[in-house]
Amino acid sequence: MGPLTPHATEVFDEIKKQAAEMSVLMVDSDKYQVTGPRSQCVVNVKHKACACRKWDLTGMPCKHAVAAIWDMSRNSIDVGIPEEWVSDVYWLSTWKKVYDNVIEPINGLDMWTPS
Ligand SMILES: [Zn+2]
Structure with missing residues (x-):
């Protein structure tokens, strides 16, 4: 199990597969020119x-x-794994946090038993 939700993992795995075909040229420490079979x-x-x-x-x-992230880590720049660059909304831990805060639903007034 990776850090991302199952759907995000599937999407990101496909992105990584395509990223493997790219070649990267460093422009400066922030900018990279990335060239693939059909895009630059x-x-x-x-x-x-x-x-x-x-x-x-x-x-x-x-x-x-x-x-570009892979190229940076190959050049010993500490960028971590590509998943760390994925927005929090795709992280399992974020979803767990969301569900932890779910408020218990309560029944309407007419369902309350008179005391
Ligand atoms: Zn792009």
């Missing part, structure tokens, strides 16, 4: 943004971003 994008790791807009819109690093 500039990823700004500091702003968690990519030219394809998917990272900004979904909160989940796109294939370009994952390729």
